[in-house]
Every structure is written in structure tokens, then in C-alpha cells.
Amino acid sequence: MRHLLILGGGTAGTIMANKLAAALDEREWTITIVDGTEEHYYQPGLLFVPFGIYRIHEIVKPRRQYLPGRVKFVLAGIEAIDPAKKTVTLSGGEALRYDLLIVATGSDIHPEQIEGLKDEEWGKSKFDFYTPKGAERLGQFLKGWQGGKLVLNIAEMPIKCPVAPLEFLFLADEYFTERGMRDKVDIHLVTPLDGAFTRPISSQILGEFLERKGIHVTPDFGLARVDSQEKKLVAWDDTEVSYDLLVSIPTNMGDACIARSGMGNELNFIPTDKQTLKAEGLEDVFVLGDATNLPSSKAGSVAHFQSEILFENIMEHIEGRAPRAHFDGHSNCFIESGFGKGLLIDFNYETEPLPGEFPLPGLGPFKLLQESPINHYGKMMFRWVYWNLLLRGMELPIQAEMSMAGKQVRA
Amino acid sequence: METMTLAGKTLTLDADGNLADRNQWNEDVARELAAQEGIPELTAQHWAVINYMRQVFDKEGDAPSIRRLTKESGVDTKTLYQLFPKGPAKRAAKIAGLPKPKGCI
Numbered sequence: 001m002r003h004l005l006i007l008g009g010g011t012a013g014t015i016m017a018n019k020l021a022a023a024l025d026e027r028e029w030t031i032t033i034v035d036g037t038e039e040h041y042y043q044p045g046l047l048f049v050p051f052g053i054y055r056i057h058e059i060v061k062p063r064r065q066y067l068p069g070r071v072k073f074v075l076a077g078i079e080a081i082d083p084a085k086k087t088v089t090l091s092g093g094e095a096l097r098y099d100l101l102i103v104a105t106g107s108d109i110h111p112e113q114i115e116g117l118k119d120e121e122w123g124k125s126k127f128d129f130y131t132p133k134g135a136e137r138l139g140q141f142l143k144g145w146q147g148g149k150l151v152l153n154i155a156e157m158p159i160k161c162p163v164a165p166l167e168f169l170f171l172a173d174e175y176f177t178e179r180g181m182r183d184k185v186d187i188h189l190v191t192p193l194d195g196a197f198t199r200p201i202s203s204q205i206l207g208e209f210l211e212r213k214g215i216h217v218t219p220d221f222g223l224a225r226v227d228s229q230e231k232k233l234v235a236w237d238d239t240e241v242s243y244d245l246l247v248s249i250p251t252n253m254g255d256a257c258i259a260r261s262g263m264g265n266e267l268n269f270i271p272t273d274k275q276t277l278k279a280e281g282l283e284d285v286f287v288l289g290d291a292t293n294l295p296s297s298k299a300g301s302v303a304h305f306q307s308e309i310l311f312e313n314i315m316e317h318i319e320g321r322a323p324r325a326h327f328d329g330h331s332n333c334f335i336e337s338g339f340g341k342g343l344l345i346d347f348n349y350e351t352e353p354l355p356g357e358f359p360l361p362g363l364g365p366f367k368l369l370q371e372s373p374i375n376h377y378g379k380m381m382f383r384w385v386y387w388n389l390l391l392r393g394m395e396l397p398i399q400a401e402m403s404m405a406g407k408q409v410r411a
Numbered sequence: 412m413e414t415m416t417l418a419g420k421t422l423t424l425d426a427d428g429n430l431a432d433r434n435q436w437n438e439d440v441a442r443e444l445a446a447q448e449g450i451p452e453l454t455a456q457h458w459a460v461i462n463y464m465r466q467v468f469d470k471e472g473d474a475p476s477i478r479r480l481t482k483e484s485g486v487d488t489k490t491l492y493q494l495f496p497k498g499p500a501k502r503a504a505k506i507a508g509l510p511k512p513k514g515c516i
Contacts, residue, residue, distance in 0.1 A: 156476075156477070156478065157476075192498065194497075194498065194501070199426075200426050200427060220497040220498050222477070222488075222492055222497075222498065222499075224488070224489070235492075236488055236489055236491075236492035237492045237493070237496055237497070265479070266476065266478045266479045266482055267476075267478065295473065295513030352426065
């Protein structure tokens with residue numbers, strides 16, 4: 001018997017478990033997946049929780065429910081990976097042997113990495129919305145808030161779902177407008193980037209969206225510390241931004257077990273071959289989703305596209321051939337822009353998000369980098385697609401490799 | 412592609428305004444790029460960071476993040492922001508003739 005071990009039962013790990021359970025011969029392979037919790041959160045849904053659009057119980061399901069019968073689910077923390085001995089030690093001390101390892105341990109927020117961020121005011125005047133608890137607490141706070149200066153700060157890059165901060169701002173604009181108090185709320189984005197987003201054309205277009213909605217942007221802000229007493233952010237160059245309500249996107253890091261295993265970079269992300277998804281310098285180890293150090297977005301769509309490439313490469317690897325399939329960095333994200341509309345961006349390592357149209361048989365075309373109601377429906381419908389098709393490893397009518405069809409290229 | 416003339420050379424630029432071809436870089440180009448970024452003089456500490464970035468890029472194909480610069484270049488974060496105001500990683504990368512660091516998206 002050979003043993004396939006998957007670390008992490010989130011989006012990436014669950015998709016791979018489903019794809020490989022259908023393909024690997026049960027007489028030759030066991031499949032085990034390890035995760036520290038039973039709950040699988042639909043993470044794109046967390047954005048909507050502070051605004052009362054979704055409630056937490058509507059975006060969580062049992063992990064086991066999305067795993068095929070032959071996959072063994074082990075509920076345990078991960079102490080460390082030993083690639084030389086091909087074993088993974090669990091927090092209880094038990095060691096699991098593997099012939100093939102897929103690391104899909106994701107990324108998480110670490111407010112304690114920023115001086116003064118996680119103190120007694122955390123959850124009172126300073127919040128996150130990347131965790132179920134954080135999103136819920138922020139929702140409670142917003143219900144009773146009388147207004148003031150709302151600052152959304154990105155502490156440092158890279159972050160999971162780089163469009164989520166913008167969506168939060170757009171939805172905040174709508175939320176306060178609907179409650180008749182938009183004039184009492186001053187909305188600010190304070191970011192280490194040089195504009196609204198990471199790449200030039202989309203940064204310009206999304207920047208114009210923010211401006212039109214009266215959302216102020218402070219770019220190039222390298223956060224050094226937060227002063228809870230005086231309610232201000234202090235940058236490394238000593239410039240300051242005051243706030244009444246801070247919505248923070250803290251430092252994102254890979255799992256601590258990666259650091260304990262000596263496999264990560266300075267943020268515990270694993271150096272990964274950007275095309276084949278093989279862990280660099282290690283045999284029989286592949287990395288998927290947010291756990292990689294790849295210059296692609298940390299997002300579910302990316303994990304999904306990667307899973308198709310990784311599936312092909314694992315099948316080659318098992319049969320003793322070199323991995324042939326190449327990931328192009330494809331990412332595809334709906335951006336909720338408020339008032340029942342949304343945008344869509346589609347890009348990869350080389351091609352930045354461009355305006356135009358995104359063809360999709362039966363449903364599309366969706367507009368790229370332009371607002372439309374159908375993009376909003378796409379976003380809301382995606383929750384169903386996620387639970388029923390995506391996690392189960394089903395074919396979606398969208399290719400792993402990015403296509404230029406419909407995109408407008410500047411001369 | 413956009414071009415610009417600096418230090419007597421015509422330089423090709425990428426979409427972010429960084430050098431598209433590293434081979435066009437030399438130390439004179441670096442000094443002029445720094446001047447454009449509002450850094451009138453490159454000190455030994457500036458060069459230490461620039462050279463470290465070029466080394467990492469040669470080895471790994473991407474420029475390092477601020478967090479890694481702090482950890483490995485021997486220059487602390489506060490000083491990095493003094494040397495390369497507003498965005499040490501992307502500014503130092505530009506002056507070093509490298510593309511904008513990818514640790515973003």
C-alpha cells in the first residue's frame with residue numbers, strides 16, 4: 001500500500017482529496033487528510049458577515065461532509081513535517097508516514113505581528129473580518145455605531161484575497177448609505193501599496209471607483225505600530241493616520257507547522273515551483289493554495305485552478321514521469337462593488353487584470369473591470385457553486401489556463 | 412513599451428515604470444534612478460540594500476519583501492524607510508533595475 005497524505009482540509013485540500021479519491025486505485029493507495037478543526041468555512045462569505053448579509057451559521061459546514069468515504073479524516077494539529085523521513089508528526093505525538101504529501105495548510109491573520117494591534121482594544125475599536133469571530137464582532141459593533149472615521153488598513157502584503165479590502169469599503173459605503181448615516185462616516189483606505197490595487201490598470205480603475213464613492217486613499221503607508229490610546233496608525237516614516245474605528249487586515253502568514261519544519265520563508269510560505277507546484281528542493285512533496293509562496297493571489301479560485309494542474313502532475317509523478325502540466329498563475333475574482341453590482345477580474349502571472357468581457361457558456365459574458373448586476377449575481381451564486389461543485393472536484397465551465405478572449409489590450 | 416533616457420542610455424520600461432531589461436542597468440543608471448525617486452545620493456547603506464536585492468533576484472527570480480530585507484540585509488525597518496522613503500522594497504527594486512517585487516497579488 002502507498003499512502004497519500006494531505007495536510008489541511010480547506011478549499012485546496014478538499015478539492016484534491018475528491019479528485020484523487022476518484023482516480024487512485026483503492027487497492028494501491030490510502031488517502032488521509034489532517035486538519036485541526038471540524039468546521040469548513042466558506043471564506044468568501046466572511047466579507048458579508050459584518051454587514052448582516054450572511055450570518056456565520058450560513059457559511060459553515062462540517063469538513064467531513066465534503067470528503068469521499070474512502071478518505072480518512074484525522075482531527076489533529078500538525079506538529080512538523082520531516083521530508084527526509086517522509087513522516088508528519090501530529091500534535092498528539094503520533095507520526096504518519098507518507099509516500100506522497102500535499103501541503104495545503106493555508107494562511108491566517110497574525111495581528112500579534114504588529115506592535116500595538118492586538119491589545120485590550122482588539123474587538124472593541126479594532127477589528128478584523130478574516131476570521132469568523134472577528135467578522136461577527138465587527139457586525140455587532142457596526143449595528144450600534146454612531147459614525148466617525150472608519151479606517152481600513154492593510155498591514156503588509158501579501159494578503160489572502162487582495163480584493164476583499166476593497167469590497168469591504170464598497171459594502172461599507174452601501175451599508176451606511178442605506179442606514180441614512182453615510183454623511184456621518186468618513187471612509188479611508190490606508191495601504192502599503194502605491195494605489196488601490198496591485199497592478200497598474202486595475203489599480204487606476206478601482207481607484208476611480210473609490211474616489212467616486214467618496215472613499216479616501218492613503219497609499220505607500222508602511223505600518224509600524226498602532227497606538228490604541230490615541231487611536232492612530234503610525235508609519236515607519238512617522239506619518240500618522242487617526243481613526244475611530246479600525247478595520248485591520250493584519251499580517252498574513254502560513255501555518256506555524258511550516259516554520260517548525262524549517263520549510264517556509266519569512267512568512268511561513270513554502271517555496272514552490274511556480275509552474276509544477278512541487279515544493280522546491282523536496283521529493284514527493286507538492287504545495288497547493290495559500291500555503292505556497294507563489295506570486296499569484298491567495299484565493300479559492302487560484303486553489304481551484306492549481307488543483308487541476310496538480311492533479312495532472314500527481315498522476316504523472318505516481319507513474320514515475322516528470323510533472324508536465326504548468327500553472328500560469330490564473331486568478332478569477334468577482335469584486336462586490338455595492339448596491340447590487342459587482343466587477344470581475346481575470347488575470348495570471350504575466351497578464352494583469354484588463355477591462356473587456358469574460359465569456360462563459362450559458363451565463364456570460366460577464367463584464368471585466370466594469371460594474372454590472374450580473375457580476376453581483378455571479379458572486380452570490382458562487383456560494384452554491386463552491387459547496388456543490390468546486391469542493392467536490394467537479395468540472396467547472398472555466399479553464400485552468402487563462403484565456404485572452406474578450407480582454408481589451410492597450411496598443 | 413515606454414522608454415526613457417538616463418545616464419546617456421535609452422532604457423526600456425515595464426508597465427510599472429521599472430527597467431524592462433536588467434542588462435541596461437549599471438551603477439550610473441542606479442544613481443539617476445535614485446535621483447528621480449528623490450534620493451540625491453546613494454550611501455554605502457543604500458548600496459548594501461541594492462546589492463542584496465540584486466543577489467536575491469539572481470538566485471530566486473523575485474526581489475525580497477521588506478520583512479525579509481529587515482531580517483537578512485542587516486538594515487532595520489525604520490532605517491529602510493529612511494533610506495528609501497514610502498516603500499523600501501519597491502523603491503529599492505526600481506533603483507536596483509529589478510521589476511516590482513511580486514509578493515503582492
